[in-house]
Amino acid sequence: MQYRVLGRTNLKASLISFGSGGHSRMGQSTGKSEAQSRDVVRKALDLNINLIDSSEMYGTEELVGQAVQAAGISRSELIFSSKAGLYQDKRLKTAAELEQSLIGSLKRLKTDYLDIYHLHAVRPDDYAYAVSELVPAMEKFRQSGKIRFIGITEGFSSDPSHQMLRKAVQDDFWDVMMVGFNLLNQSARDRVLVPAQAKNVGILDMFAVRKALISSQNLASRLKSLGERGQVDLDRFNLEAPLSDLLCESDCGSLTELAYRFCAGEPGIHSVLCGTGNPDHLAMNAKDILHGALPEKVRQQLMSLFQAVDSISGD
Ligand SMILES: NC(=O)c1ccc[n+]([C@@H]2O[C@H](COP(=O)([O-])OP(=O)(O)OC[C@H]3O[C@@H](n4cnc5c(N)ncnc54)[C@H](OP(=O)(O)O)[C@@H]3O)[C@@H](O)[C@H]2O)c1
Known part of the structure; x- marks a missing residue:
């Protein structure tokens, strides 16, 4: 495994990290048993993945906590990242409610501190509230030793042009951002990435693959809708096998390999999240990502093909 320093946190995070949410939720959304989901966490640890991301909103923290406890791994070798949603009873949470969220996550993850605690999927309109009401509470959690670093994540599906993080990156509270x-x-x-680098913010990448990049068919359908919106030039793609020329040129065995390696090679990204319920996918993705960054020519072509896109997340 390769490790990178997660910006100003100085934590050394594995280049590929394990996400217990996303569409798979460790397999809990795709019909896997709880034991199978715990096995995926075990697989992550066996692959020397040391950053595990969760959230009170995923319903998977308890399984993560059980799997980590069963593995008998020392707490100091792990980076636990979790998140709190901003809403409770259809209104914004108070600082006291945020503390209850944190206490719940600590209990379910069977730990007495989190390395990174994020505000989860913050909407652009809620950012000012997060700063005035919740950031001071997070600072108190840090002072009491319940969390080490403060993070924020965007709702990429509803905010694909990064309205919220564009504001957040101008402030100095955030040690880590999930982008x-x-x-x-x-x-x-x-x-986000360029200004975040200037502030040495740790960056966790999400949506590297999501739905759009797990198959050629899915990719072709996203390309067609981007073409209709004028954000890509469809004449530059073979819609029967999109990006197959770049797969060849970069010696990638699959679209998912191209996708994860592209993200891992992006300056400013420290760790790429993989959200899977399938241990074989996780092992393959870890191996693929360690093949290294894509050849520069391929990277430049991908930058040119998609330079105008800011309207989709890949869902
Ligand atoms: N706003 C937020 O804060 C937010 C939002 C979304 C996600 N996240 C975090 O980011 C993590 C990653 O989520 P993501 O959805 O962005 O993950 P992702 O890695 O981009 O996509 C994972 C999807 O791709 C499939 N997949 C993975 N490897 C594959 C392979 N080799 N071949 C075929 N299919 C493959 C998975 O299905 P299988 O289960 O079949 O492998 C899953 O459906 C989440 O777990 C969560 O921790 C945060």
Whole structure:
């Protein structure tokens, strides 16, 4: 495994990290048993993945906690990242309710501290509330030793042009940001990644593959809708086998390999999340990502093909 320093946190995070949410939710959304989901966490640990991301909203924290406990791994070798949603009873949470969220996550993950605690999928309109009401509470959690670093994540599906993180990156509270970035929508590069690098913010990448990049058919359908909106030039793609020329040129065995390696090679990204319920996928993705960044010529072509896209997340 390769590790990168997660910006100002100085944590050394594995290049591929394990996400317990997304469409798979460790397999809990795709019909897997709880034991199978715990096995995926075990697989992540066996692959020397040291960053595990969760959220109170995924319903998987308990399984993560059980799997980590069963593995008997020392707590200091792990980076636990979790998140709190901003809403409770259809209104914004108070600081006291945020503390209850944190206590719940600590209990389910069977730990007495989190390395990174994020506000989850913050909407652009809620950012000011998060700053005035919830950031001070998070600072108190940090002072009491319940969390080490403060993070924020965007709702990439509803905010694919990064309205919220564009504001957040101007502030100094955030040690870590979880950003939507993939080869289809690279708009985070100038809007978030470049300014985040200047502040040495740790960056976790989500949506590297999502739905759009797990198959040629899915990719072709996203390309068609981007073409209709004028954000890609369809004459530059073979819709029967999109990007197959670049797969060949970069010696990638699959679209998912192209997608994860593209993200891992992006300056400013420290770790790429993989959200899977399938241990074989996780092992393959870890191996693929370690093949290294894509050849520069391929990277430049992907940048040119998708330079105008900021309207889709890959869902
Ligand atoms: N706003 C937020 O804060 C937010 C939002 C979304 C996600 N996240 C975090 O980011 C993590 C990653 O989520 P993501 O959805 O962005 O993950 P992703 O890695 O982009 O996509 C994972 C999807 O691709 C499939 N997949 C993975 N490897 C594959 C392979 N080799 N071949 C075929 N299919 C493959 C998975 O299905 P299988 O289960 O079949 O492998 C899953 O449906 C989440 O778990 C969560 O921790 C945060």
